[in-house]
Amino acid sequence: TEGANDINIFAIDGVENDRLVVLTVxxxxxxxxxxxxxPVAEILTDSNFKVSGYVEQGSRVYVNDREVEVSFGYFxxxxxxxxxxxDLVISALDIAGNELVxxxxxxxxxxxPAIEVTSPMEGFVTNVDTINVVGTITGTPGEDARFLELYINGIPRLFDYTSGEFSHEVLLEEGVNRIVIESMDTAGNTEKLVRTVMLDSNPPYLSxxxxxxxxxxxxxEPVSISDFVYVSGFTEIGAALTIDGVSVDVDSETGYFNYTLTIPKPLPGLKIFTKEIVVTSTDGAGNSVTIVEKANRIKGVDTTVEDETTTAEWLILFLAIVIFGMALAGAYGYNRIQAQHEMIEAYEAAPPAVTYTPEGKAVAPPPARPARGGRPRPRAPAPEPEEEVVIETDEEEV
Incomplete structure (x- = not known):
């Protein structure tokens, strides 16, 4: 029977000596x-895993046809x-040859399971306190999607088992938010994706x-010195700035901006023109702030081009006056010189003056001066002295 069996062996010789031997089998x-x-689990997440256990003392153990050392029944x-x-195949062979497989x-x-998040993108900035997390979860080929698990910020979420698509709304807090999307299969394999989203509901700084x-x-009121004004200031770094709808560059390190804006002339019949300057700054989250400033322009303020034109006109007028003055001066000088020449010629052509001695005799004139050209000009003959007329009266002799 199974277990220990005693076999009695009795022997006796011819002189009746006997002996009993008991053989235990x-x-x-x-x-x-x-x-x-x-292993304990049927699904393993590591391709190299440990196999251990206990076996009947004295038995030999084989794991996938490879003998394993047994020490005091442990392998x-x-x-x-x-x-x-x-398939993991373990066989144990005892000393009797019995085998357990x-x-x-x-x-x-x-x-x-793979995760793909299509929205939001990493670093997304918004001014809305909720955001939709949209994506898909995909298991390995042949893996039943019904046994996959999806977590968003540690909270189990549902998804479409046929397509793996999911979309869930997440509440945001002011500032930086970390959204953790995690997938898990039945083996415990996990994959995580983190999206950083910033909630910024405050408008940007603008001066x-x-x-x-x-x-x-x-x-x-302040009025423009010329036909334009400078619109400058500071705003939040990275913000988009417009002045009267025109995009203006903002310094990426300081947030400084500067823009030259032309102020139109006052309309006919008006002495002043007031222009509203609309400056709008919009940050990456979509928050915006608008400042409206006023700039005035009064009559008499010409544009730079008009000033240049006026200067040219004044220069032309000045040159015309100078030329006209020079022409007048030339005409005056010419007339004066001509008059002097005529006077000289008249003087030279006139008969010399006749002088008389006390006795009433005419004195001969000096020799004639040479005329222009070197030859003496003939003088007119001196007039004969008139005879003295004496009129006798009763009173005295005249």
Whole structure:
């Protein structure tokens, strides 16, 4: 029977000497016992895993046809398996030759379900306190999507098992928000994606200064010195700035901006033109702030081009006056010289003056001066002296 069996062997010789021998025989038809401690799970996330357990004392253990050392009934080894389904075969052989074979079906799954998040993008900035997290979750080929799990910020979320698509609204807090999207399969493989989203509901900083103006005492308002003003200031770095709808560059390090804006002339019949300058700054979250400043232009303020034209006209007028003055001066000088020449010629052509002595005799004139050209000019003959006329009267002699 199974177990220990005593066989009595009795012998007696011819003189009746006898001897009894008891032979104990063990009948062992029972396979050795085996208790497996590892692996515990049927789905493994590591292709190299440990196999360990206990076996009946004196038994030999084989794992996938490879003998494993047994020490005091304990055995341990490492097995490498391919991805997918795998049979772990463990056999134990006792000293009686009884064999125990255990086949353990295992699945090696080292690949986590893939996650794709299409919205929001990393670093997204918004001024809305909620955001939709949109994406898909995909398991390995042949993996049942119904057993996949999806977590957003640690909260289990549902998804479409047929397509793997999901869309869930997440509440945001002011400032930086970390949105963690995690997938998990039945083996415990996980994949995480993190999206950083900033909630910014505050408008950007904006300061505006209007330059090239002066305080007009008549209007008691600042008016432009010329036909333009400078619109400058500071705003939040990275913000988009427009002045009267025109995009203006903002310094990427300081947030400074400067823009030259032309102020139209006052309309006919008006002495002043007031222009509203609309400056709008919009940050990356879509928050915007608008400042409206005023710039005035009064009559008499010409454009730079007109000033240049006026200067040219004044220069032409000045040159015309100079030329006209020179012409007048030339004409005057010419007339004066001509008059002098005529006077000289008249003087030279006139008869010399006749002088008389006290006795009443004419004195001969000096020799004639040479005329122009070197030859003496003939003088007119001196007049004959008139005879003295004596009129006798009763009173005295005249």
């Amino acid at each position: 063990h009948l062992d038809q029972t396979p050795p016992w085996l208790r497996l401690t590892e 341990e080894t490492t097995v490498s398996a391919p991805e997918g389904d795998f 255990r086949t353990i079906p295992l699945t090696v799954d080292t690949i986590a 505006v200064f209007i330059g090239n103006v002066r305080q007009d005492p008549n209007w008691n």
